[in-house]
Amino acid sequence: MLLIRAFEEKVSEMYAKVEIAGLLHLSIGQEAVAAAIGSLLRREDAMYSGHRAHGHALAKGADPGRLLAEIAGRKDGYCGGKGGSMHVAAPEAGFMTATGVVGGTIPLALGSALAFKEGRQGNVAVVFFGDGAMNSGSFSESLNIASLWKLPVVFVCENNGYAEFTPISAHTLVERASEHAKLFRIPAVTVDGNDLLAVLEAAGPAVDRARSGEGPSLVECLTYRLRGHYEGDPNKYRELSEMAEWKAKDPILRFAAWAEGEKVLSAADRDRLEAEVRSEVARAEEFARSSPPAVADQVATQVYA
Amino acid sequence: MNFLQAINEALLEEMKADPCVYVLGEDVAVGGPYGATKGLAEEFGENRVINTPISEGTVVGLAIGAALQGLRPVVEIMFVDFITLAMDQLVNHAAKLRYMSGGQLCVPLTIRTACGVSGAWGAHHSQSLEAWLAHVPGLKVVMPSTAADAEGLLRAAIRDDNPVVFVEHRALYYQADELTSENFELGRAQVRRPGRDVSVIAIGRMARVALEAADELAESGIEAEVIDPRTLQPLDLEALAASVRRTNRALVIHEAVVPGGIGAEIAAQLQAAAFDYLDAPIGRLGAPFAPVPAGPSLEAAYVPGKAAVVAAVKRLLGTP
Numbered sequence: 001m002l003l004i005r006a007f008e009e010k011v012s013e014m015y016a017k018v019e020i021a022g023l024l025h026l027s028i029g030q031e032a033v034a035a036a037i038g039s040l041l042r043r044e045d046a047m048y049s050g051h052r053a054h055g056h057a058l059a060k061g062a063d064p065g066r067l068l069a070e071i072a073g074r075k076d077g078y079c080g081g082k083g084g085s086m087h088v089a090a091p092e093a094g095f096m097t098a099t100g101v102v103g104g105t106i107p108l109a110l111g112s113a114l115a116f117k118e119g120r121q122g123n124v125a126v127v128f129f130g131d132g133a134m135n136s137g138s139f140s141e142s143l144n145i146a147s148l149w150k151l152p153v154v155f156v157c158e159n160n161g162y163a164e165f166t167p168i169s170a171h172t173l174v175e176r177a178s179e180h181a182k183l184f185r186i187p188a189v190t191v192d193g194n195d196l197l198a199v200l201e202a203a204g205p206a207v208d209r210a211r212s213g214e215g216p217s218l219v220e221c222l223t224y225r226l227r228g229h230y231e232g233d234p235n236k237y238r239e240l241s242e243m244a245e246w247k248a249k250d251p252i253l254r255f256a257a258w259a260e261g262e263k264v265l266s267a268a269d270r271d272r273l274e275a276e277v278r279s280e281v282a283r284a285e286e287f288a289r290s291s292p293p294a295v296a297d298q299v300a301t302q303v304y305a
Numbered sequence: 306m307n308f309l310q311a312i313n314e315a316l317l318e319e320m321k322a323d324p325c326v327y328v329l330g331e332d333v334a335v336g337g338p339y340g341a342t343k344g345l346a347e348e349f350g351e352n353r354v355i356n357t358p359i360s361e362g363t364v365v366g367l368a369i370g371a372a373l374q375g376l377r378p379v380v381e382i383m384f385v386d387f388i389t390l391a392m393d394q395l396v397n398h399a400a401k402l403r404y405m406s407g408g409q410l411c412v413p414l415t416i417r418t419a420c421g422v423s424g425a426w427g428a429h430h431s432q433s434l435e436a437w438l439a440h441v442p443g444l445k446v447v448m449p450s451t452a453a454d455a456e457g458l459l460r461a462a463i464r465d466d467n468p469v470v471f472v473e474h475r476a477l478y479y480q481a482d483e484l485t486s487e488n489f490e491l492g493r494a495q496v497r498r499p500g501r502d503v504s505v506i507a508i509g510r511m512a513r514v515a516l517e518a519a520d521e522l523a524e525s526g527i528e529a530e531v532i533d534p535r536t537l538q539p540l541d542l543e544a545l546a547a548s549v550r551r552t553n554r555a556l557v558i559h560e561a562v563v564p565g566g567i568g569a570e571i572a573a574q575l576q577a578a579a580f581d582y583l584d585a586p587i588g589r590l591g592a593p594f595a596p597v598p599a600g601p602s603l604e605a606a607y608v609p610g611k612a613a614v615v616a617a618v619k620r621l622l623g624t625p
Contacts, residue, residue, distance in 0.1 A: 046374065079407030089406035096373055097406065101397050107363040108398065111370020111378075118352065118376075125370070141363035148358070302408040303442050305466035 001031040001196065001252050002277040004055040007064055010281050011054065011071060011085075015231050020072050024085050025052040029194075029226030032251035033158050034059040036199035037126060037219075040207045046096050046112035048105035048127040051086045052158075052225075053098030056128050062090035064280060065287030074291035081294025082302070102163075103129055103136030106155070110142055113151035117213070124210040125153045132163030134177050143184040143218075150215035154206045155181065157220040158193060164229050165237045181218035193221025194251040197258070226250070307481040308449075311456035312341045312417070312473065316379065319463045320349050323377060326463060329355045329368055330381030330417075337381060339478055341417070365391035365416065369399050369468075372414045377463060382418040385472060386429045391416075392437075399468035400443030414468040417459070420448075421510055421560055422608045423476035427599030433509070433561035433592075438470050439538040439570070445469040445491055446538040450512035452482045454535055457489030465491060474510040474560070494541035496548065500530035503618055504548040506571060507531055508559040511609065515558060518614035529618055537567050545571065546578040554621050556588040560608055563591040590617045 008028050014020045027034065030052075038059025041047065049056040057067055062078070070077025071085045078090050089097040096112065099105045109127035116123040133139050134157065146153050157177035161168055168175050181188035187209070191198045199221055206217035224246040228235045235243075259265035265273075306314070320326045328342055334356040336343035346354040357364045361382055368378035382388050388395070395416070402410045422431045439446045445467050449455040455473065462469040469491070497512055498519050507515035512533040519529040532548050534540060549555045555575055557568035572587040590609050598604055609617075619625065 046370075048370075077407075079405060079409065082407045083405040087401075087405040089402070089409055091373075091406070091409050096370075097398075097402060097410065099398065101393060104366070104393065104397060107366025107394065108370035108373070110363070111367040111372070111376075112374045113370075114367060115371045115374035115376050137360075138363050138366060141358070141360035142366075144358060145360065145363060145367065303404050304445075305403055305408075305411050305413075 001035045001255065002273055003064070003280060004031045004034060004058050005252060006277045006281045007058060007068070007284065008054055010285055011068070012227070012231060014072065022071070022084050024071070024231040025229065026227045026231060027052050027055040027225065029246065029250065030158055030160060030223045031055055032196040032199055032255070033156065033193050033221045033223060036196050037156055037203050039200070040203055041094070041124065041126065043094050044121070044123050045094055046109065046123070046125045047094055048096050048109045048125070049098045050102060050105060050129050050133065051098065051100055052130070053088060054085065057088060057090055057093070057095045057098070060090070060095040061093040062095050064284035066090070068284045069288040069291045072288050073294055074288055075294050076287070076291035080298060103133035103138045105129070106133065106138050106142040109153050110146055110151055113146070113153040114149070116152050122211045123152070124207055126156060127153065128156045128158060130163065131157065131159040131161065131168050131177065134180060135171055140180065143181055143186060146216040147184040147186050150213070152210035152213065153216045154203065154210055155216065155218040156203070157218065158223055159220055160223050160225050162229070162238070177220040178218060186216050186218055188218035188220065190220040190222060193223030194249045194254060196251060196255045224249070306452050306484055307479050308452045308455050308473070309339055309341055309478045311452040311484065312459060313343060315456045315459035316342060316345055317348065319460055320345065320353065325375060325377045327353050327355065327371065327376055327378045328381070329357050329364060329378055331357060331359055331383055333381055338383060342381065361387050361390035362394055366394040366398065368414050369394060369402070369412055372412045373402070373410055377413045379415045379417060379463060382416055384430045385418040385420040385434050386432050388416070388418055388434065395444070395468070396441050400441045403467070404443060411466050412468045413466045415462045416468070416470045418470065418472055419475045420472050421474040421476055422597055422604055425599055425601045425604050428596040431597040433559065435472055435537055436561060436565060436567040439567055443468065444538060445536065446472065447491060447536050448472045448509040449535060450477065450509055450533050452480065453485045453487070456484055457487055458491065458535065461489045461491050472509065476510050477513070480513070491536045492539040492541055493536065494532055494534045494544040497531040497533050498529070500528035500552065502528045502552055503530065503554040503556060503621060504545070504552045505529045505531045505614070505618065506534060506545055506555060506557045508534060508537070508567065511558040511560055514609065514611055515614055517611045518618065521611060521615050522618055527618065527622065527624070534571070540571065540574065542574050542578055546575060549575055549579045550582045553582050553584040555583070556590060556617055556621055558590045558609060558614060561591055562594050563589050564594050566591050585621050588617055588621045590614065
């Protein structure tokens with residue numbers, strides 16, 4: 001969580017200084033979901049994400065330097081600057097791809113799951129999507145096929161209450177992804193997505209179920225993005241009081257309070273972790289800055305294999 | 306061997322050769338609507354010949370994910386008209402993942418789909434949409450016109466590490482010809498009939514129509530060279546241009562509507578490659594700019610036939 005937060009704060013800072021261009025969707029405030037799910041996966045497991053993907057990639061083990069270089073359009077980014085924030089892929093870490101199309105990667109996760117089922121190695125496919133994707137045809141179609149074929153896939157819905165600039169209530173009467181899943185007879189739970197332990201508790205059995213060949217599950221995490229839909233979003237569609245309320249439910253603060261109370265982590269431990277993360281992000285920044293911008297003669301390469 | 310049997314043979318051989326080849330689509334485990342996948346489920350099991358729900362977009366997306374994981378899926382989209390439902394996955398993921406990932410990912414996916422006018426099936430089971438597909442960087446597009454090409458090119462498509470859309474004209478399914486020992490690769494045109502007076506570049510079923518027209522033209526002393534591009538993306542421009550440099554005239558024929566059709570692209574590339582050799586503007590022949598009608602009499606008026614090709618060639622040559 002700390003790494004994702006520090007990384008995205010760096011991205012935001014570099015964007016504000018016009019050192020990064022593009023359409024950036026930050027997950028600040030939603031880190032518990034990525035961190036919990038990522039901790040349950042092996043490198044060989046396949047992870048897919050949507051447009052708000054930085055945290056997921058990091059949680060799957062993507063290198064922060066190469067990720068930041070990619071977001072900044074540098075030559076040494078994962079995709080040589082061709083993917084950028086919304087289409088980054090780090091398959092070496094099992095982070096297959098992000099996508100700019102809402103709901104677009106849900107079917108792709110089914111394909112990885114089909115290959116895993118055939119390979120019988122107990123690998124799992126995980127796909128993250130938001131509440132906006134719940135209303136896409138690919139979501140319903142994918143639930144149907146995953147259920148029918150008992151695919152080893154875990155659907156993770158980060159329900160942050162807003163599809164772009166519109167609250168979920170304006171888009172559907174079925175406000176819970178878990179309700180959709182249950183219709184297709186997929187085990188599903190809705191949990192407090194800002195509670196790391198709650199997400200772990202729900203997702204652990206889901207991942208185990210997929211790994212042992214028992215089929216798909218859906219974990220819906222109720223959360224909130226503390227930044228706009230994209231960096232630069234004037235955020236006029238949300239009340240300040242609502243944002244303040246969620247800021248108080250910051251998943252990092254909540255976990256820190258629990259960990260201190262339970263004596264899992266001392267304040268000194270936390271300071272040390274924060275320092276480590278700061279230096280990791282500083283190294284990533286140094287790596288990204290030292291990499292030259294992607295060069296023009298690469299513009300039409302790697303179109304075909 | 307007819308075209309359908311050739312497709313079946315290619316699938317059978319590739320599935321035998323490579324355990325990573327999977328077939329997915331509506332009704333494929335029972336052979337599909339025409340029997341193209343007949344016997345495959347019996348031979349390889351229903352875990353490799355997979356019936357899918359009618360969810361084209363998700364099935365293509367699923368096949369992309371499976372391809373990323375190292376499988377080589379062959380998806381059947383029953384009619385190219387329904388590829389519209391899978392265009393998001395095909396255009397935004399299959400075509401672009403290689404590029405967007407900076408070469409890290411590879412999508413060895415083949416989509417087989419039936420196109421074209423035949424049997425008065427109307428506007429939703431008869432279209433020719435190959436130009437849309439050929440316009441997308443990252444996709445390859447194949448349109449065979451003979452059983453031999455269908456067999457060889459489908460095998461090449463399955464072995465290709467890129468997403469390939471393999472478009473089969475329904476009216477060719479029961480046409481038979483001998484398989485050849487050609488070493489097939491995507492992107493090679495073929496001269497179907499040599500000739501000195503005009504290059505008739507004819508795509509898919511139109512290659513057959515062009516050959517019939519060439520026979521009739523020969524009776525009036527006009528020797529048309531008929532060339533079948535076979536693959537539209539990549540296009541074998543060199544072979545087409547070499548023909549035009551010999552004949553100095555070109556007519557491009559497809560069953561798709563003329564405006565924005567692949568014929569426009571071929572004509573543009575040819576005029577750039579062989580402008581100095583041209584004695585007349587490059588002609589284009591295809592369907593009128595209208596959806597495919599259902600009624601048999603309208604359908605007959607819609608598709609260019611032998612007479613239309615003969616007339617177009619004569620116009621190009623300025624002969625009555």
